Amino acid sequence: MKVYEAIARGLSDMGCTELFGVLGDGCVYIIDSFRRDCNGHYVAAVHEGSAVLMAQGWARVAGKVGVAAVTHGPGLTNTITPLVEGVKAGTPMVLLAGDTPAIDREHAQNVNQRGLVEATGAGFEMLRSPETVAEDLARVFYRAHVERRPIVLNIPVEFQWVEVEYQKPYLRLPETRSVIESSTDMDDAIGIIASSRLPVVIAGRGVDSPEAEAAVLRFARRIEAPVATSLRGKGLFNDDPFNLGISGTVAHEVALDVIGRSDCLIVFGASLNKYTSGERGLTRGKRIVQINPLPSELGRCTPVTVGLLGDPGLTADAMVNWLDEAEIPGSGARNDDLLQQLKTYHEKARTKLVHSTPAGTVDLYEVAFAVEEALPKDRVFVTGSGRFMFAFWNVISVPNPRSYVDGNGFSSIGIGEATAMGAARAAGDRPTLLVTGDGGFMLSGLSELATAVAEQLDLVVIVANDGSYGAEHIAMTMHNMDPDISLLPSRDFARIAEAFGCKGLTVTSSDELQAAMNAVATRDRKRPLVIDMKIDPASVYGGAAIARP
Structure with missing residues (x-):
């Protein structure tokens, strides 16, 4: 088959069902083959930047890598702001970008596509040859998933009509769920939690499954701590009566009071950025235990007392086991007084706001x-x-x-x-x-x-x-x-x-x-x-x- 057909087939074989894009001679044949030969769904955006944003919105809701396709030159330059958005939001997506023929120096749409992409903070991969389609496709999907940012696959247009023998891309994503059952950091974290009198648990979008949410909530109930979320953790703990809602600059008055008075924050799967921390006002002077599966996130936005590298749900259950073995009592922070404060706030919120x-x-x-x-x-x-x-x-x-x-x-x-x-x-x-x-x-x-x-x-x-x-x-x-x-x-x-x-x-x-x-x-x-x-x-x-x- 032709290279453009191999790319389309490779997308389909890796589970891509939705392709967002705007037609141009650098991508039209890939898009057409994906739609016609692979029965994929193509969403025709009006603007290339919109196509990238649609792929990101799809990725955020579907929990998978989003895919978009644009042509070379202005097709790619129109995606610059959306690529930066994807980098800053940590959204995994792949952008297929055609590129002008290397032989044509005076091509009107010739531009330094690598330089443009790398300036946004997105990743860049070149389709190295017609024979490496499968390997290069698998690599960009792997990078998008692991690095949690947009990765651009640059496709020279002169490759697209070359005949190749199709090879199915091999993509195996690593198992990243882990927990440190025992360590000095775990000992320190348990000690901090044991001595806390008003702990608050804050969870972010890193708590990304019902199982992880249930584990974190078990931990919060075990230490008798109210719960809150980052903005992007919105939707967690909806049915818990001690849910304080969003932590930070948009928190309501009860949440601000409780988190402000707390002596310990246990943060699962959230970066604890300046918004979640209320411009640092809610974290100042507190002992903070942060749990995140990414080492780069530990203490990145806010200095923490202890950072635990591990899956939020698995680590929460491990901490419960340690607390039970040590027979450490709960803090008592989940009490009738707080329950009444939250009830009163929600009853009067509409009238006050x-x-x-x-x-x-x-x-x-x-x-x-x-x-x-x-x-x-x-x-x-x-x-x-x-x-x-x-x-x-x-x-x-x-x-x-x-x-x-x-x-x-x-x-x-x-x-x-x-x-x-x-x-x-x-x-x-x-x-x-x-x-x-x-x-x-x-x-x-x-x-x-x-x-x-x-x-x-x-x-x-x-x-x-x-x-x-x-x-x-x-x-x-x-x-x-x-x-x-x-x-x-x-x-x-x-x-x-x-x-x-x-x-x-x-x-x-x-x-x-x-x-x-x-x-x-x-x-x-x-x-x-x-x-x-x-x-x-x-x-x-x-x-x-x-x-x-």
Whole structure:
């Protein structure tokens, strides 16, 4: 077969079922063969950057390596920001990129593709020859899985029509689940936990299976510690009555109080970055035990007292065994007083958080609570980047960490839209909720509505339309400057969405919000729904945390 056919067949043989891309002469034959010869599903994005983001959204929800394909030159340069997003978010994906013929120095699309890719922090591999297709394909998938970042396979176009004998790629991923049953670090960790009077367990997306979640929760109950999560660990411990929710800069008042007063943090599968640590305010002066399967993550963001290298679930069970053998009593931190505090907070949260806004607008927290009730609990939740996120992070629930995806690794607007479409492809029969801002939606969301319609995605898009670049609006206001330059022209996103084939609605009041939620509940699940939520730019909370100089 031809090299392009061998690449397509190799993708299929390694389990790739979804390919995202934009056609160009450097990738069109691979894509066509994948779709026609291998019965793979090809999602035709409008922009190459969107194709990469879709592959990343799919990877985050599916828990597998996502795959995208683009052509050479501008096809690749259009993916630079999404590649950086993938690196910063730790998302495993493979990008197949055509490259111009080496013999043609004056090719208009010739560019240093290796230099561009490596500048993003992504990995780069060259298809070395027509005979090494199987080996090179297996290598990029292996690297993407192990290194947890995008890996680009650079494919010279002159190879594609060469005849080769097909070889099936051999890909065997290593078993990385391990635990140190006994060590000085384990002894120190048990000693710290035994002497703690108010421990808190924090878990992140490294707790990546129901079995691991159950093990960490057994550990927390054994030491009688309340639990919390990082943002990307959202969805863990949903049914535990002592769940404090998200730790860090978006934590609610009870969580901030408990974590702030704690004397010990036991952190499973989370990096404990500055957001989870509340800009270090929640970790200062505390003894910290961190458990992570990656040695590079131990103490990377926050200095820790003890770092344990191992699988979060297996290590949690090993620690329980040690505590039982030593007959160490629980801390007593899971008590009736804390239970009552959490109950009172949740009962009053809606009343405390929802505020009145000027006529013609609705409050973001009111929107968040309404959406939480309107959609089935088994959903996928995706956010873009912007100050609107703060109202939704603590209100919208998800069943597990794989059901939450943010486009916030690079803090770039315009990331969430295409990411949500890839996530929706992996969601199966579950709905996908995207919350985005009007600036980001204009930047990249509008054009990809065509893709969402073509794919018949069960996608509900909430556009938090405050008519401004929100963080900049707050920054200028804080400096007593006229924020006029941050304001955007009025746009009717509902009518624009209808023109693309979506269902479009506009919400300017509480009554219209309720009508929109009824439309959410009765939506056509094969037609994306876009809701233009009119928000007052001066009434959005939380943006100051982003904008403060």
